[in-house]
Amino acid sequence: MSEPTTEAVRADRLVPWGRSWTATLGLYASFVRLSFLKFLAYRLRYYTGVISYTIFISGHYYIYSALFRSGTPGPGGAVTIGGLTLPEMVTYVAVGWIGRSFYFNNISRQLSRMVVEGEIAMQLIKPFHLQTVMLSEAVGESCFRLMMFTLPITVVIVPLFHLLGPTDFALYPWTFLSFCLALVIYSQWNFLIGCLAFYLKNIQGVLRAQMVSMDFLTGVLIPFTLFPHWFQVVVQWLPFQGISYIPVTIFLGKRTGPELYQAIGLQFAWAIGLFILARLVFKFSVRRVIAQGG
Amino acid sequence: MAPLIHVRDLTRDYRLIKKREGVAGGFVDLLRPRYRDLRAVDSVCFDIEAGEMVGYIGANGAGKSTTIKMLTGILTPTSGKVSVGGLVPWRDRLQYTRHIGVVFGQRTQLWWDLAVIESFRLLRKIYEVPENIYAEQMKVFDDLLGVGEFLHQPVRKLSLGQRMRCDLAAALLHRPRILFLDEPTIGLDVVAKESVRGFLREIRDLQGVTVILTTHDLGDIEQLCRRVIIIDKGEVHFDGELEDLRTRLGRRVRLTVDLREAVTADDLRKVTADLPVTWRDREGKNHVAEFRRAEVSGAEVIRQVVNDCQVSDLHLAEVDIEEIVRDIYRAAGKEKA
Ligand SMILES: Nc1ncnc2c1ncn2[C@@H]1O[C@H](COP(=O)(O)OP(=O)(O)OP(=O)(O)O)[C@@H](O)[C@H]1O
Ligand SMILES: [Mg+2]
Numbered sequence: 001m002s003e004p005t006t007e008a009v010r011a012d013r014l015v016p017w018g019r020s021w022t023a024t025l026g027l028y029a030s031f032v033r034l035s036f037l038k039f040l041a042y043r044l045r046y047y048t049g050v051i052s053y054t055i056f057i058s059g060h061y062y063i064y065s066a067l068f069r070s071g072t073p074g075p076g077g078a079v080t081i082g083g084l085t086l087p088e089m090v091t092y093v094a095v096g097w098i099g100r101s102f103y104f105n106n107i108s109r110q111l112s113r114m115v116v117e118g119e120i121a122m123q124l125i126k127p128f129h130l131q132t133v134m135l136s137e138a139v140g141e142s143c144f145r146l147m148m149f150t151l152p153i154t155v156v157i158v159p160l161f162h163l164l165g166p167t168d169f170a171l172y173p174w175t176f177l178s179f180c181l182a183l184v185i186y187s188q189w190n191f192l193i194g195c196l197a198f199y200l201k202n203i204q205g206v207l208r209a210q211m212v213s214m215d216f217l218t219g220v221l222i223p224f225t226l227f228p229h230w231f232q233v234v235v236q237w238l239p240f241q242g243i244s245y246i247p248v249t250i251f252l253g254k255r256t257g258p259e260l261y262q263a264i265g266l267q268f269a270w271a272i273g274l275f276i277l278a279r280l281v282f283k284f285s286v287r288r289v290i291a292q293g294g
Numbered sequence: 295m296a297p298l299i300h301v302r303d304l305t306r307d308y309r310l311i312k313k314r315e316g317v318a319g320g321f322v323d324l325l326r327p328r329y330r331d332l333r334a335v336d337s338v339c340f341d342i343e344a345g346e347m348v349g350y351i352g353a354n355g356a357g358k359s360t361t362i363k364m365l366t367g368i369l370t371p372t373s374g375k376v377s378v379g380g381l382v383p384w385r386d387r388l389q390y391t392r393h394i395g396v397v398f399g400q401r402t403q404l405w406w407d408l409a410v411i412e413s414f415r416l417l418r419k420i421y422e423v424p425e426n427i428y429a430e431q432m433k434v435f436d437d438l439l440g441v442g443e444f445l446h447q448p449v450r451k452l453s454l455g456q457r458m459r460c461d462l463a464a465a466l467l468h469r470p471r472i473l474f475l476d477e478p479t480i481g482l483d484v485v486a487k488e489s490v491r492g493f494l495r496e497i498r499d500l501q502g503v504t505v506i507l508t509t510h511d512l513g514d515i516e517q518l519c520r521r522v523i524i525i526d527k528g529e530v531h532f533d534g535e536l537e538d539l540r541t542r543l544g545r546r547v548r549l550t551v552d553l554r555e556a557v558t559a560d561d562l563r564k565v566t567a568d569l570p571v572t573w574r575d576r577e578g579k580n581h582v583a584e585f586r587r588a589e590v591s592g593a594e595v596i597r598q599v600v601n602d603c604q605v606s607d608l609h610l611a612e613v614d615i616e617e618i619v620r621d622i623y624r625a626a627g628k629e630k631a
Contacts, residue, residue, distance in 0.1 A: 017389060122402070126403075127392040128420060288370065
């Protein structure tokens with residue numbers, strides 16, 4: 001007769017344990033689902049979102065219209081600014097903000113609050129990666145935003161400003177994929193910024209500064225082509241162009257063939273690179289965490 | 295067999311910024327902060343066997359929560375060693391947390407916006423609890439804690455007592471080997487405290503979980519723990535059976551006397567000069583004496599006092615565990631000072 005495995009019965013040992021791939025996916029899928037349901041429960045708070053996005057995009061429309069009217073026509077006869085015609089410019093801005101209504105989240109603020117208030121302790125006692133949980137929740141939030149913001153805004157904005165959709169229908173799924181990668185880059189960058197709360201006494205200023213600079217660096221506020229050359233060179237080497245500039249230019253048909261794959265590949269690389277970096281930074285930071293209070 | 299929980303020379307410092315004076319000082323602080331280390335836990339050692347239920351007590355700021363945070367892998371110690379069932383909590387966090395349950399009385403581990411039941415379902419996934427065990431556990435929680443009543447309410451709408459009961463259930467859903475409780479009865483009324491204590495007793499007997507519990511309510515300790523560890527200013531001052539704590543300090547008795555006329559403590563000391571009794575330094579009509587039951591009987595002390603003084607009232611009481619512990623805290627405080 002065989003003895004029961006000593007590993008299982010020894011009172012002074014904890015049995016090793018691991019989660020299968022499918023269980024892991026199932027677990028993080030539940031976080032996506034619950035986050036979606038949570039936002040759905042609070043949907044009343046977000047009804048005004050559609051209106052503010054619409055007003056914002058309209059504002060841009062009128063500013064650029066005025067700019068283009070005062071511009072001098074180029075050789076082709078049409079006024080271009082930074083290589084874009086007025087309809088292209090309006091589409092650029094509108095698609096950028098429609099995309100932003102999808103990938104936006106507040107991970108940096110959530111994480112820093114957790115750290116400052118010591119709430120993070122309750123996450124560290126659970127056998128999961130907080131980073132992956134927060135990414136899953138961001139995905140859940142974006143599903144909600146897609147339904148609550150992105151689609152309604154599109155329905156309102158497109159006829160209002162006669163936006164130009166690409167005639168090549170393959171660009172629609174590519175743009176969507178590109179914005180999905182934007183979501184990963186955006187959330188992982190935010191997670192990294194949130195990790196600063198482990199080291200800084202007051203992170204509010206940093207959060208505000210990064211919110212504002214992000215809108216410049218992603219290209220959502222103003223197309224890169226309007227900036228000086230050195231700025232355009234710098235942003236080439238930063239992850240932020242993968243958040244708005246790349247997906248929007250894909251949509252505008254500015255990237256075709258190998259350039260398209262290159263752009264998507266670059267986004268992939270940043271998404272994975274930032275994910276790994278965020279995991280390492282979090283792990284290192286937790287080791288020196290100063291759990292507050294309690 | 296090795297003990298389940300093995301702690302050696304566990305030490306944790308918190309780094310505090312030493313403030314300089316004035317506005318100029320504030321600027322200097324920003325640029326070149328000066329630090330001071332506060333030792334919250336100081337060379338703590340203990341071993342805990344599987345199945346034990348240990349009370350970890352001490353005054354405010356003694357270092358209890360800091361110790362628990364290190365034992366649960368949240369906080370990395372400054373130095374020292376912890377091994378729980380062969381794992382190092384802060385190093386093997388993902389492996390380790392699978393086997394423990396944790397309740398911090400001041401916080402909740404439930405998802406604030408979700409109905410309680412959703413939290414439990416999520417926990418079931420996190421810990422991969424099999425369906426049959428999940429059902430069994432939920433039944434136990436309902437029978438002993440009555441969580442069934444508010445399963446469908448969102449956590450943020452629960453009362454403190456209800457939330458604490460849910461948190462306890464959440465910590466035990468996956469049948470952890472070890473349960474860490476940091477003030478699990480804080481803010482609870484008498485009835486809720488009783489229900490929590492009853493639950494912990496049952497769970498210990500039913501599921502043989504090893505428990506470390508901190509509390510300021512010694513009733514919890516008396517009802518649940520045979521063993522106590524007393525910590526003060528980060529250092530362990532007592533580690534042993536609760537019963538030992540009582541006898542080591544002797545079963546002390548306190549006699550309170552009301553006299554018709556004001557006298558000094560010295561007068562009374564003369565009256566009981568041949569007995570091992572200590573009078574508190576007081577003047578007036580009310581006096582207090584303490585003695586050990588093993589050394590002298592209450593009757594004898596009373597006889598002498600009544601013979602020599604004009605007594606209007608007498609009160610004899612055994613010093614309770616709470617006061618014994620308070621004395622230990624106080625003695626520890628003096629030692630340091
Ligand atoms: N995050 C922190 N930063 C700086 N000092 C801290 C921090 N957390 C705790 N301390 C200090 O460490 C010491 C021990 O604190 P701890 O919270 O462990 O005490 P405790 O025994 O749990 O007290 P209580 O009974 O009040 O909960 C205290 O002097 C406290 O001020
Ligand atoms: Mg505490």
